[in-house]
Amino acid sequence: MQPITQKSFIKISDFEWEIPVDFCSDMRVPVRVFASQALLQDAFKDQSIEQAVNVSTLPGLVEAVMVMPDMHQGYGFPIGGVAGTDIETGVISPGGIGYDINCGVRLLASRITLEEATPFLSDLASMLNQLCPSGVGVGSQRKLSDADLVEVCIRGANWAKGDPYTEPQDLQRTEDQGCLAGADPGKVSSRAMERGRKQLGTLGSGNHFIEVDLVTEIYDEVAAEAMGLFAGELAVQVHTGSRGFGHQICTDYVRRLQGAVAKYGIKLPDKQLVCAPIASEEGQDYLAAMRCAANYAFLNRQILTNKVRQAFEIVLAGKVDQWHLKQVYDIAHNIGKFEHHLVDGVKKTVCVHRKGATRAFGPGTQGLPAEYQEIGQPVLVPGSMGTSSWVLTGTHTSMERSFGSCCHGAGRVMSRSEAKRNVWGETLLKELEKVGIEIRAGSMSGLAEEAPQAYKDVDQVVQSVVGAGIAKKVAVLTPLIVIKG
DNA sequence: ATGTAC
Numbered sequence: 001m002q003p004i005t006q007k008s009f010i011k012i013s014d015f016e017w018e019i020p021v022d023f024c025s026d027m028r029v030p031v032r033v034f035a036s037q038a039l040l041q042d043a044f045k046d047q048s049i050e051q052a053v054n055v056s057t058l059p060g061l062v063e064a065v066m067v068m069p070d071m072h073q074g075y076g077f078p079i080g081g082v083a084g085t086d087i088e089t090g091v092i093s094p095g096g097i098g099y100d101i102n103c104g105v106r107l108l109a110s111r112i113t114l115e116e117a118t119p120f121l122s123d124l125a126s127m128l129n130q131l132c133p134s135g136v137g138v139g140s141q142r143k144l145s146d147a148d149l150v151e152v153c154i155r156g157a158n159w160a161k162g163d164p165y166t167e168p169q170d171l172q173r174t175e176d177q178g179c180l181a182g183a184d185p186g187k188v189s190s191r192a193m194e195r196g197r198k199q200l201g202t203l204g205s206g207n208h209f210i211e212v213d214l215v216t217e218i219y220d221e222v223a224a225e226a227m228g229l230f231a232g233e234l235a236v237q238v239h240t241g242s243r244g245f246g247h248q249i250c251t252d253y254v255r256r257l258q259g260a261v262a263k264y265g266i267k268l269p270d271k272q273l274v275c276a277p278i279a280s281e282e283g284q285d286y287l288a289a290m291r292c293a294a295n296y297a298f299l300n301r302q303i304l305t306n307k308v309r310q311a312f313e314i315v316l317a318g319k320v321d322q323w324h325l326k327q328v329y330d331i332a333h334n335i336g337k338f339e340h341h342l343v344d345g346v347k348k349t350v351c352v353h354r355k356g357a358t359r360a361f362g363p364g365t366q367g368l369p370a371e372y373q374e375i376g377q378p379v380l381v382p383g384s385m386g387t388s389s390w391v392l393t394g395t396h397t398s399m400e401r402s403f404g405s406c407c408h409g410a411g412r413v414m415s416r417s418e419a420k421r422n423v424w425g426e427t428l429l430k431e432l433e434k435v436g437i438e439i440r441a442g443s444m445s446g447l448a449e450e451a452p453q454a455y456k457d458v459d460q461v462v463q464s465v466v467g468a469g470i471a472k473k474v475a476v477l478t479p480l481i482v483i484k485g
Numbered sequence: 486a487t488g489t490a491c
Contacts (some may be wrong), residue, residue: 075486100486137488195488206486247487334486416489 004049006040009033015467016401018064019053024086026057026269034402034468035069039460042413043071048078054269055083056103059277060090062343062350066402069464070358070411070456076272077101079356079412082405085278087338087349091266093275094257094281094290096353098334099250101290102297103208103241104175104358105380105408106305106330107391109228110235110312112324113203114214119232119314125438125481127311128210132304134203134485135442136356144197152200154187154294157302165306169328172369174330175359178298180337184288189252192289196245196296201303203449205446205485207409208240210308211382212438213389214440223375223393227328235387235477236325238304239382241334245385246293253286278351285465285480286335294335301330328391333358333408339401340366360394360406360471377404379471381462384410384455385484386432386449388475390462398470406471410458419454420445441484450484 001024002008009017013034017040019031031052043049048071055077056065062084069081074137076095083096117124126153133140152159158180160166171177183237185193190195203210211236230233242249260276260283261268268274276283309325316323336353343350361368361377370379375394383389398404414422425444428451432439441447465471 098486103486205489206488208486241486246488251487 001050001053004053013466013468019311021385024053027053029056029061029482031056031067032064033067034465034470036460036464036467039069041463042456044329046073049197051076051078051271052081052151052301054273055081056267058085058091058093058273059266060086060277062086062348069407069461070356071405072412074355076270078356079252080407081355082357082403083353084341084350084403087278087351090278090351091275092278092286092336092351093273094250094253094286095272095274097290097336098355099247100241101246101250101293102332103334104297104330104332105382106233106238106301107328107380108236108305108308108325109328110233110325112234112320114231115344116320120319121438121480123317124212124311125440125483126314128308128481128483129440131307132203132210132483134205134483136205136413136485137203138200139198142201146193148196149183149193149197151187152299152343153183153295155179157298159299160302160306163306165309166302170302170305170327173327174298175332178302178330180291180294183295185292187285187289188249188292191419192245192248194250195248196273199243200296200300202243203240203304203344203485204243208485209385209451210304210483211237211479212481213237213479215475216478217336217476219473219475226371226375227391228326229328229391229475231253236308237382238301238308239481240300240304242293242300246295249289253289257282257286270484290336290465294332300332301478303341318370329380331358331380339403350403356408357405358388359404360398361404362396365399365404379406379409379457383419383458384411385450385482386437386479387452387458390458390473391475391477392462392471395469395472398471401469402470406483407465410455410461412454413456414454416449419451420448423451438481446485458480
């Protein structure tokens with residue numbers, strides 16, 4: 001492939017760029033990048049655009065390979081990548097979904113004011129840290145039987161319906177009601193089951209977190225009110241995924257699908273793009289196992305949500321009038337889904353791979369809760385540790401240009417190892433405490449990996465997607481408490 | 486992201 005530069009792109013708008021399909025002979029669809037000129041320049045620092053061009057050679061692609069402004073290099077596919085394939089002629093690729101299957105974010109809203117909460121923030125941070133197990137390889141108090149885990153795979157967040165802290169609205173306000181159909185635990189290895197049994201209800205490490213935020217700015221009052229977000233009041237974000245369970249499923253199927261690549265004669269520019277035809281036995285088995293991990297992750301966020309509610313109750317009940325936490329939304333940002341999209345004016349079922357990209361359905365889209373039909377789907381964009389997060393909504397343009405998808409965060413500019421070389425965890429901890437953030441972190445090297453300087457400016461990422469029209473600003477959240485593994 | 490290499 002010839003080197004990719006600014007000149008390789010056609011400018012569609014100030015925030016949308018396209019590498020045409022004739023850039024190299026193996027491309028089947030164009031590569032469409034949503035970014036400001038500055039963030040597009042940043043993308044040349046790693047292989048993310050090259051990876052998107054590689055993806056564009058996969059069989060059965062539809063419309064374009066899209067890349068979000070928070071892109072960075074990943075396994076085969078760039079993180080921030082969206083690829084839709086034809087369900088009859090196309091492929092499914094585990095690398096297009098990621099190792100942390102159904103990693104995602106849940107947002108809870110409260111009517112607690114900052115003034116009310118301030119005296120209790122330190123206790124609240126400690127209680128959240130105590131009730132929510134976190135860290136690499138950390139297990140849960142609860143150990144599931146294999147039969148329990150089979151049920152978890154099939155029922156997803158519904159499994160927590162009996163928990164006194166689960167509310168009916170939680171499920172209604174979760175992507176796909178917290179349960180994907182077509183999960184088959186019979187397609188999950190015993191090794192994955194073994195890892196999964198021990199980790200349900202744990203946060204993990206890396207960029208996973210629980211954060212108590214203050215709603216600091218409102219850009220869209222109608223949408224914010226529909227979501228229950230009000231300036232000066234607290235909100236909570238839970239960011240985690242399917243832990244070792246999803247990781248093992250991805251590992252297992254990356255290996256198995258290597259056989260499928262040879263068997264079906266698929267030509268790949270990069271071995272990491274390992275895939276199988278959707279219609280094949282291998283492809284169907286991966287999808288069935290992936291959905292088990294997706295359901296596990298939906299439930300994992302539900303269980304942690306319930307722990308967060310318990311922590312709020314213990315610390316705030318009797319002291320703060322309305323300490324209740326109401327769900328705003330829960331979205332996946334590492335997932336493969338069958339969805340209906342208009343392609344060249346024709347409605348078509350597409351297998352949408354979203355890796356480090358969230359769903360962002362516009363107003364009127366089927367599957368959104370009634371209260372979000374007019375405003376569009378809430379899009380949750382956490383910033384890097386210690387920086388602001390954004391709440392956005394999907395738009396008609398996102399439905400037309402990005403298969404109803406948007407960015408998922410700030411996006412790395414430094415690798416984990418590079419961040420550890422450049423940042424001392426203890427110094428960072430002191431800096432965060434100095435600006436008034438209550439932080440509970442399991443490991444100092446883990447903290448260094450997540451340093452804000454290792455990430456892009458989330459505000460610039462958001463300006464890009466808003467400028468491109470694929471999302472609309474609703475609210476800004478600023479961190480008060482951060483719990484990290 | 487991840488029992489950060491079976």
